[in-house]
Amino acid sequence: MIHKHLFILGLFLLSIMASKAESINALSLKNGCVAVQKPSTFFTATIHSPKINEWSVNAMQDEKNHTGWCSGAASRVPYVFVFELSEDFIINTISFNTFCQKEYPGISAKDIKIEYSITTAKTGFLSAGNFALQENAENIFTITGVKVRWIKLTILSNFGNPQWTELMEFKALGEYAVAKPKTVSITGIWDSDFDWVSIKTNPNNELYGCYKWSHGELYIKKVERSTFTFTWKQNDDGQQGWGVVVLNKEGTKLNGIWGLNNDTTIFGCWALSKKQSTPYDCPNDLIASKPPIKKIEEPKIPSLNVMIELVDRTSKKTVPGKIELYTKSNFYPIISEDGMYSADIKSDSVIIIKTALTNYYPTIDTFKLVAQELKANYVSHSIELSKLEAGNNILLNNILFNRTSYVLLPSSTVPLKQLISVLNQYPTMLIELSGHTDNQGNAKQNLKLSQQRVETVKAYLVENGVNGDRIKTVGYGSQYPISSNDGELTRKLNRRVELRIITM
16 A cells, blocks of 8 residues: 555645746747846847847856846836747746846845736736845745736846845746647748848758858757747858757747757857748758759868957056957857867958956957968957056056047947946946047147037946946046157057056
């Protein structure tokens, strides 16, 4: 009798485990969910990155407990998110991970409100309830099974942090409302983060396609319900990888994730929207449609070997980590353990190097390749990084003004946004902005102009959420040149804005 009871108990436990295993997180990126309304965010997701940005909304949907969302600087509750699910779900459980950064006391979300709709992303919302979260916990709540297409999350308060609010993961677990969705063809042209994508069907009814970015090819390996698993490769740069996209209920969007090579632990987002039903011709048509016929090989373009050295400006030691290299049509993430970053890329006339290493000021450097470098298929550059330490001076490159003017040029937006990102990341940092001119013209006017220019920079930062009390300004005119004033090529280097870190 005891054995019989144990057997029955075992079957009961197995049934519970099976039912839990069948639950689907309707909010995850891999299941086609997309945020259609977002609040202020600490980091804006990078659409071409093969990695979810920490502290973006996407990081709350990646099902990784060590990444999550953080509010933007100077923003305040309530924070409202609206998530569009790929189709209708019956949701019975919601969970919130609040294992947030302990170095910021009271930062995790506390009081929240959940609403749901099957009407639109803006109308028809009904309340699923208000919930009080616990800090440093996996908060799990059971709700009455409801039919859901859009979920609205409103964060009403945190545990007392005056500046930031965080939530690591948000999950909605349930099952599909419809056992079998309507079959919708995905062949045609789709607009995406990586320009157009053409999806086709070969005579064996197998799906494949191509896309504009780096002359890419894709091959769909598995179709399950409305989920399409595929591999991709790019002819221009030799990169390859995997992807999973989910077709929405209306057949108008494909949302999902993609990664490099065989690593499924790190991935970025891919969002596609239907443009037309007739696909373009693809260079892999012969391979996909008639396997015995060999594809005609195009002449190979010699690759360009790029060597980038990152050096600490003060210690002169190399700095290991990860950089991003961009050309006109390609993107290359490069990792180095010794500070020497090397990659073979498709030859191009311009390369852009972005750095965002921990404890260093981020940089963006553009290098125009000369004929000798292109002929040798080799280019080498050294980039100095400034450490984020009290007392350090950092030259803010590319914050530019017209001559004799203190109106910012449009090209100044990128470096200014970099500065805002750093100030958001280090909320206790106090800085001094100093303005400098060359020695042309009246010295008193130059002094006044240099002060007006840094006041313009400060005004931009304040307009974008930075507390003005954190920023001091001073104009030095032509007193402190960093280059010769004898010619325009060197004189323009003296017309600059510098940042001095007062405290961290």
